[in-house]
Amino acid sequence: ETGVTQSPTHLIKTRGQQVTLRCSSQSGHNTVSWYQQALGQGPQFIFQYYREEENGRGNFPPRFSGLQFPNYSSELNVNALELDDSALYLCASSWGLAGLTDTQYFGPGTRLTVL
Amino acid sequence: GIQVEQSPPDLILQEGANSTLRCNFSDSVNNLQWFHQNPWGQLINLFYIPSGTKQNGRLSATTVATERYSLLYISSSQTTDSGVYFCAVGSNSGYALNFGKGTSLLVTP
Numbered sequence: 001e002t003g004v005t006q007s008p009t010h011l012i013k014t015r016g017q018q019v020t021l022r023c024s025s026q027s028g029h030n031t032v033s034w035y036q037q038a039l040g041q042g043p044q045f046i047f048q049y050y051r052e053e054e055n056g057r058g059n060f061p062p063r064f065s066g067l068q069f070p071n072y073s074s075e076l077n078v079n080a081l082e083l084d085d086s087a088l089y090l091c092a093s094s095w096g097l098a099g100l101t102d103t104q105y106f107g108p109g110t111r112l113t114v115l
Numbered sequence: 116g117i118q119v120e121q122s123p124p125d126l127i128l129q130e131g132a133n134s135t136l137r138c139n140f141s142d143s144v145n146n147l148q149w150f151h152q153n154p155w156g157q158l159i160n161l162f163y164i165p166s167g168t169k170q171n172g173r174l175s176a177t178t179v180a181t182e183r184y185s186l187l188y189i190s191s192s193q194t195t196d197s198g199v200y201f202c203a204v205g206s207n208s209g210y211a212l213n214f215g216k217g218t219s220l221l222v223t224p
Contacts, residue, residue: 043201101146103160109156
């Protein structure tokens with residue numbers, strides 16, 4: 001059973017650019033959630049994908065968007081990058097909705113720096 | 116959304132000491148989890164504990180749902196216990212886990 005993987009591990013971008021982060025969920029899981037973790041803070045929920053459809057969104061602007069593919073892997077896209085987007089982006093997979101399931105498995109994260 | 120408050124924010128212990136971390140939440144929850152984040156950023160699930168008491172080795176947790184708090188106990192701490200401990204709760208909407216700001220623990224030799 002493979003765990004949750006994310007790519008890339010680190011990324012440096014400049015303001016205004018666009019970025020795509022990728023996540024491969026744990027085998028057998030049908031839900032992927034994305035979180036943003038700023039330095040010194042807890043993870044903040046961005047959105048969740050359940051069976052390829054967005055199912056819940058946190059307080060993030062529309063320039064944060066995502067996709068989930070038939071194999072349940074997922075992408076997070078951020079357009080028009082701002083300095084405050086610098087953070088660790090975490091992907092988590094689960095069987096069933098994230099807020100209800102008894103276990104979410106987190107990937108190692110992608111650290112994004114916006115200059 | 117549900118507010119989650121953790122205390123203390125920072126904790127320094129000597130190896131072998133015991134500690135108690137607290138999580139208060141503002142509304143009824145159907146999901147409560149404790150996580151440990153290591154220095155490399157990896158979040159590891161410690162307990163799923165919306166109510167009751169569980170134990171896993173030197174760690175145990177208790178949630179009193181009616182009083183809206185949970186406690187994580189670490190006994191005989193080791194340097195490998197260092198990191199940030201997060202409490203996260205899920206509401207009936209099921210959309211997400213709401214995380215607290217964490218307790219940063221440093222265990223010294």
